[in-house]
Amino acid sequence: MRVEYINPFVEAAFDVLKEVLHTDIHRGELFLKSATQSVLGVAAIVGLAGDVEGRVLFDMSAETAIEVASVMNDEKFTSVDDMVKATITELANMITAQAVTKLHELGFKFDLTPPAIFTGENMEVTDTEVEALIVPVNLPMGKLEINVAVRERA
Amino acid sequence: MGTISEEVKQAEGTRQGKVDFKMVTFSLAGKDYGIDIMKVKEISKANKFTYVPNSSPFVRGVFNLRGDIISIIDLRIMFHLPAEKKNEDALEDMIILRLEDYLIGVIVDSIDKVVGISSADIQPPHPIFGDINIKFIKGVVENEGRLYIILDVERILGGSEEIQKKETSIIPQLFEKKPEVAYDSKDEGELSFNFIKETLATFKSFFVSDVNIAWVKSRFDEWKGIRAAKGSDLQLKDPEEAEEYLETFYSPESGVFWSDKMREAVSAVLPDLSGGSISLWNPGCGRGFETYSFTCILRNRYPKARIKVWANDNDLLAISMAPNLLFQRHDIPDFYSPYTVEGKNGLQFSQEIKDSILFEYHDVLNPNPFPEVDLILARDILSFLPVINQQLLLKEFWEKLRPEGVLILGAHEEAPAGEWDVITTSEMKAFKKKM
Numbered sequence: 001m002r003v004e005y006i007n008p009f010v011e012a013a014f015d016v017l018k019e020v021l022h023t024d025i026h027r028g029e030l031f032l033k034s035a036t037q038s039v040l041g042v043a044a045i046v047g048l049a050g051d052v053e054g055r056v057l058f059d060m061s062a063e064t065a066i067e068v069a070s071v072m073n074d075e076k077f078t079s080v081d082d083m084v085k086a087t088i089t090e091l092a093n094m095i096t097a098q099a100v101t102k103l104h105e106l107g108f109k110f111d112l113t114p115p116a117i118f119t120g121e122n123m124e125v126t127d128t129e130v131e132a133l134i135v136p137v138n139l140p141m142g143k144l145e146i147n148v149a150v151r152e153r154a
Numbered sequence: 155m156g157t158i159s160e161e162v163k164q165a166e167g168t169r170q171g172k173v174d175f176k177m178v179t180f181s182l183a184g185k186d187y188g189i190d191i192m193k194v195k196e197i198s199k200a201n202k203f204t205y206v207p208n209s210s211p212f213v214r215g216v217f218n219l220r221g222d223i224i225s226i227i228d229l230r231i232m233f234h235l236p237a238e239k240k241n242e243d244a245l246e247d248m249i250i251l252r253l254e255d256y257l258i259g260v261i262v263d264s265i266d267k268v269v270g271i272s273s274a275d276i277q278p279p280h281p282i283f284g285d286i287n288i289k290f291i292k293g294v295v296e297n298e299g300r301l302y303i304i305l306d307v308e309r310i311l312g313g314s315e316e317i318q319k320k321e322t323s324i325i326p327q328l329f330e331k332k333p334e335v336a337y338d339s340k341d342e343g344e345l346s347f348n349f350i351k352e353t354l355a356t357f358k359s360f361f362v363s364d365v366n367i368a369w370v371k372s373r374f375d376e377w378k379g380i381r382a383a384k385g386s387d388l389q390l391k392d393p394e395e396a397e398e399y400l401e402t403f404y405s406p407e408s409g410v411f412w413s414d415k416m417r418e419a420v421s422a423v424l425p426d427l428s429g430g431s432i433s434l435w436n437p438g439c440g441r442g443f444e445t446y447s448f449t450c451i452l453r454n455r456y457p458k459a460r461i462k463v464w465a466n467d468n469d470l471l472a473i474s475m476a477p478n479l480l481f482q483r484h485d486i487p488d489f490y491s492p493y494t495v496e497g498k499n500g501l502q503f504s505q506e507i508k509d510s511i512l513f514e515y516h517d518v519l520n521p522n523p524f525p526e527v528d529l530i531l532a533r534d535i536l537s538f539l540p541v542i543n544q545q546l547l548l549k550e551f552w553e554k555l556r557p558e559g560v561l562i563l564g565a566h567e568e569a570p571a572g573e574w575d576v577i578t579t580s581e582m583k584a585f586k587k588k589m
Contacts, residue, residue, distance in 0.1 A: 001514055001515050001516060002512060002514050002515075003473050003474055003476065003514060003515055004477055004513075006470070006474070007474075030470055032468060032516065032517045033520075034517070034519075034520035034521060128521075129523050130521070130523065131516060131520040131521065133515065151523050152512065
């Protein structure tokens with residue numbers, strides 16, 4: 001993954017999460033992964049197109065998703081209902097959009113696809129031919145993993 | 155097959171004498187051995203032992219047996235017997251021994267059964283059983299047409315006079331014992347060489363293989379002299395000593411802008427341009443000094459060509475610096491001046507050079523998603539990957555390089571002669587695909 005892309009994603013995730021959750025967040029070590037990875041339970045995916053092709057996946061457990069949605073809506077949720085899904089989708093959209101804006105300022109032009117959300121148990125994601133950058137984020141509500149897999153258009 | 159106790163009964167039935175000695179039998183390199191059942195706590199299967207650095211080769215590591223940490227000894231390695239190669243995931247047969255107050259696990263080829271015999275039938279050992287030093291053998295016994303060699307585990311794994319010592323002390327103790335077993339001096343040299351190999355891997359993740367064995371061997375001879383002069387032994391005891399050993403391994407002008415001498419050497423091995431473009435893959439580019447140097451050399455050599463450089467490293471910190479590398483005028487040889495521009499905080503490479511290079515945070519062992527290249531620059535990269543990954547990466551180099559392409563490895567690294575031709579100039583060595 002192009003070095004210049006990494007910071008915008010990390011910064012955007014921090015700015016947005018800090019703002020919407022009003023809390024301190026900590027980042028784990030970034031790392032690369034290529035093989036199949038397990039997905040925690042609630043995964044929002046945003047596609048990228050333009051100078052690059054790929055996608056960004058936001059992955060967290062159902063409990064974390066419920067708590068994050070509760071904080072963002074100032075309302076208590078108990079299950080992963082439509083409102084929780086809509087909230088997580090929006091969060092993914094906000095982070096990716098801010099990252100793409102930062103990248104645009106640096107001269108890289110991307111477009112986003114509308115986000116989609118997957119929920120379930122024992123899910124896995126496999127990227128063929130692209131390696132994924134994992135940004136682990138520790139929230140008071142639990143762990144959120146941002147999984148960015150993009151490559152330059154040949 | 156019945157249960158073990160049935161077999162024991164059966165075995166007992168066939169014996170004339172009184173059964174007063176039972177042993178667990180197992181095989182090592184096709185021969186049958188036995189250990190007194192009173193010393194055996196249990197038998198078990200396990201794998202993935204935790205490696206203990208700087209231990210003897212026959213210590214496979216430690217293992218958590220339901221909360222007890224026990225050392226695992228590979229009897230085959232200890233006795234210099236051939237061990238069958240198992241997959242990494244395959245389970246090893248282990249006998250857990252209870253010796254006085256500690257447990258120790260020994261790995262054997264396969265565990266057979268429990269055999270009951272009369273101790274009166276045990277014959278004294280005879281030197282003819284060559285594989286294992288006679289002092290470790292308690293005796294030999296015949297049972298149902300098979301000859302079992304009974305091992306004296308306390309002599310092998312402790313020495314009765316010091317048996318009270320804790321498990322942790324058993325390893326050096328074993329190690330001290332080794333010279334008593336008569337080796338000729340060649341074996342000893344090979345042994346220290348193997349220690350060096352293992353400690354380099356542990357301390358510096360430097361893996362000895364065909365890629366670098368020639369250098370490691372010649373350095374070993376030098377090393378003997380260096381250490382003898384200092385009066386210290388050959389072994390590498392910490393990362394600093396391992397680094398000292400590797401001191402002369404690193405290629406000249408690593409991690410700096412290349413001097414004119416280096417530039418000329420590199421230019422000499424560059425191929426003639428076949429199309430309108432030239433591409434370079436530079437895995438392990440670090441902060442990018444060599445990548446920029448090489449790119450400028452390419453620009454100079456092929457003024458009209460379209461240049462494309464894929465530079466990657468899995469060290470995020472290092473490669474983050476690469477795209478906007480800053481330096482001062484006096485840091486660089488004059489050759490590079492035309493390719494630089496003055497910025498606010500110092501000198502940078504020109505946009506044209508920067509646009510040719512794509513710095514990526516990337517692990518070369520993951521798929522490398524770019525087309526064939528004309529040149530590969532991978533100095534001192536292979537040696538720091540585990541041997542299996544070295545082979546994978548060499549294969550990847552072979553696949554990614556165009557037929558006329560050139561591979562540049564570290565100054566002390568070799569590509570396998572079966573697949574690569576060496577092109578040598580007075581200054582450096584490079585490789586071409588064997589067609």
